[in-house]
Amino acid sequence: MYETWEEIEAHPLQNGMALEHFLETIDVAPAFAPSDGIVRCIDEGTPGGVHLAGSGILFENEDELIELLHQNQIKGLMSHSNCGAAKLSAKQNGWPIADADQYGAYHVQAIAQKAGLNYAGHIEIDKLTRPAHQHTAWAAYYDTTGTFNPLKVPELPLGFGITRSLHTAADQPLSEMKIATQIAFGDHGWGKKFTHKKQLLLIPIASPGFSLPMLIKELAPLKEKYRELVRIEGFTI
Ligand SMILES: [Zn+2]
Structure with missing residues (x-):
């Protein structure tokens, strides 16, 4: 019932397809349905919107x-x-x-x-x-809509959900992205299964007021830390 690593490895996004092109093959709109306004954890096991x-x-x-x-x-x-x-x-x-x-x-x-x-x-x-007892996320979303729920679109990677737009400054959401990546690369995550070929995806979701280049820049410390083990690739809604 849960995604296996073999299934993740076979996903188009882990086989050279750019996110931009992948999104053209699916309908992503249901993932942006209005949120219930309830704050949940950033854990991939507790999808919501905020x-x-x-x-x-x-x-x-x-x-x-x-x-x-x-x-x-x-x-x-x-x-x-x-x-x-x-x-x-x-x-x-x-x-x-x-x-x-x-x-x-x-x-x-x-x-x-x-x-x-x-x-x-x-x-x-x-x-x-x-x-x-396991974190099966292979992505971390850096969302600026406050509504994003990847579970509404089964083709999307299972991922941690960090709501960038709740905060004025980037320090708090960036520290939450750090927690997410630590879990993903740790003993309870996929850990060493991530390689330069099968990466942890960091996905900024830009929207009016939060440009994609700005969000990518905010995530730069994670790229510096994990290098080729992470891929930062976002989109604008
Ligand atoms: Zn939690």
Whole structure:
């Protein structure tokens, strides 16, 4: 039911086809249907439209987070099981990692409450759109529409979803892209299966106000770090 590495290797985008040309062969419009306004994690297992790492749990300044949620007319927040961001935050705050699910749910709920927003629930393991203990993403989307959901178009690569347009500055979304690439290249991701021939795709999605050259420039530190193991190729909507 989940995509195997053999299937990913056989995908046109892993066999020399340019993204621009691939997009001409499919209908990408359903991936940009209006979002429900609920923030989900950047995890490829929790597709939606608007995303923040751990639904905001890693924000150091809670007031800034709440302001960002209000400015973007966010309606609610969801937490999820096996959340890497929740584990990271639990660790940073001296909580046992075994309780990270509970910790994550509790904190996302607390953020929602403080912001006066709806806590839209906890996505359980069997509802994730990836295997429970493995990250099968082979792309990371850097989206500026706040609506993008690749799961609506089965031909699109499964990928982490980072919502660039929630933020004025690039530092926070770039740090979320870094988390996504670390997971993809780590023990829980495809890791060493990525090579210079079968790369992790970093896909900026440009829209009015966020040009493609600007987004590609923002992602340059990741290209510097991973070199030929990543390919930055975006498109404009
Ligand atoms: Zn997560």
